Amino acid sequence: MAHPDDAEILSGGTLALLAQQGWDVVIATMTPGQAGSTTLGPDEISTVRRQEAADAAALLGGNYRCVESEDVFILYDKPTLQNVIVLFRQVNPALVITASPTDYMLDHEITSQLAQTACMAATIPNIRIEGTAPIQQVPHLYYADAIQGKDRLGQSIAANILIDISSVMPLKEAMLCCHKSQRAWLQKISGVDEYVIMMKEFSAQNGARVGCEYAEGYRQHLGFSYPQDDLLKNELAEWTHERR
Template sequence: MPNPSTVPDRKVALAFMAHPDDAEISCGGTLVRLKEAGWEVHIATATSGDCGSMELKADEIAAIRVQEGTDAATLIGATYHTLGEPDGRVVYDRVSLQKTIDLFRQIAPTLVITMPMSDYHADHEVSGQLGRAASFVYAAPNASSLPVKPGSQVPYLYYTDGHDGQDRMGAAIRPTTYVDISNELETKTQMLACHKSQLEWLRSHNGIDEYLTAMRDHSIARGEDIHTKAAEAFVQHRGHGHPSSDLLSILFPVETSTHSTTSALQVTQ
């Protein structure tokens, strides 16, 4: 059972990503587990995915992708948000940061999952920077004109896995935390399948022929790391000011193949 002194009273989780479908690919199974554990779950994207088509105009594909993100979130009882920043052109500046802080202020998350700050896509990296910055400051009264909700705090903060478990230079990510999603892999697949518009885009632009299979293969590969059917990997932000106890591992201890329980299967950074 989770240690009640470690688990925050306010159980609100936010996955702050770059594009619609990023959450489903990288942490969808964990979001399912959080929802089933009684957490309020939000999925937010910096962009509405307006570059995600070879044929449709920006506003047309953006409307489709926002609906796909909403459908995927609704599937697990979560809420979808987007800042509407331009796809492929996300920048870290005062305007985008204030929009992110204001979103955090409205949601008041106590657990944030955001994108790695070293990844193949610059949008991912900048979204990770925005998520990190907003996490640290959103509860400060003067950071936004919006009211501070009771229970607002510097949240537990995690970065998702990189594409194929690699950083921007192709070096292997060294996770601090794994979440077993063996029982959630099918629901995660259903969530990602909501993003039908991306099948042809990923094939033509990224060279990924079957995005559902690619996601499942990587989830299964991460499961092999901890001797389970499927898993998701994270790196926890443990810098000054952020909670350092591994909340995800406390909430979801990994049962290994030998039936021993560990609060975290960690790799020392």
Template sequence: MPKRKVAVALMAHPDDAEMTCAGTLIRLSRSGWEIHIATVTAGDCGSQSLGPEETAAMRVEEGTRAAELAGATFHCLGEPDGRVVYDRQSLQKTIDLFRRITPSLVITMPMSDYHSDHEMTGRLGRAASFVYAAPNASDVPLGDGATVPRVYYCDGLGGRDRMGDLIEPTTFVDISGQLELKASMLACHQSQRDWLRSHNGIDNYIESMRTHSVERGRQCGVDAAEAFVQHRGHGHPADDLLLEMFGPGRRGN
């Protein structure tokens, strides 16, 4: 168990955490962790009728409200929706955010997913995790306890990668007791139901989230679960903290 209990979910858009890892964030919060939800974009393309500034403001407000339900703080890096790139500017923004938060646990997006914004976010999360604690990586003062954190990639849409192939999780987190609050967090993103229906062909995305959570739960023998792939590359802690804390059979908070 790390001495510093701070977790950040680095996502692409304001409803991504609620679709993928909010149950785990709730469990961390109830276990005494400081929780942050950060998005690379404000989701300014997520409307068929409003302009980008109005859409961004609305979606940041929705994201802030959803985060508060989990006891989390919401952040937005302000990169353009649908046009996230892995470059020096976006990486520096991510590093600077991590310097201010000093996380010991990072959840980010899969680097193979249907949406390129998600893939670029995963790359930003991985790179910033590895380098943020280096003294010369940022002008933001280095916080106490800064170190290379544990990193997990959240599930892809429907548990599949960019080519539609099934993702093989390394880690399941039991969210049976957190599913209803996770659904309430997702419901805060009221603007996205019409958008997803018209653009992605998804009607009732809250029920889609429930269905996938139940399916992941079935795969590990619980009522509902979230799935992750842990980053175990050189320099990163390899012990599976989420599994040890919240794996199947360890319900707790």
């Protein structure tokens, strides 16, 4: 994802279910959230937010990684893409969840593009990056919902795969509550408070679509040379609902 707390808001419940099924979870962000404070400088708030993200991942027995780009300045360029490829080669993921290709801000959209390319590029031997070796297969790639389920024009983007996260909502909420500094930032810049409540309200909207209390939505990348089987559904069949 782009920033610390994006994964918890959009896919924390699904990650919790996967962890309960025995998956190793790595939460990775493009930035450490260096812009996210009106009282601390970039280095200070980055230190705080890296720790908050690590604490959230630890609730799943998982790890946190940061690509160390900067808020607002996430670029689709060679150096940034190489950093993401390195991450993928080090982690060797079977399943990748990233941001929606269309969202309310470009940091999210560019992160989505970087993840899409890195899934394939990480397998290519002639993309040579010192200290890394190609992974053996393209990971299954899924796009989480856009924030509040809307694109930059406010139009709805409907997921067609919905995961019932009702049983793990307390854990998802606990993960999001690790990000104390982000709540303070949102209060200051936009007057938005209770972003945990906002997360639960959106999860409830998704849940209502499939008759459960809370759900998270996804779309699978099914372009040429990407895996075509639905690994997320196969692993979480008990909790998966499909909408066409």
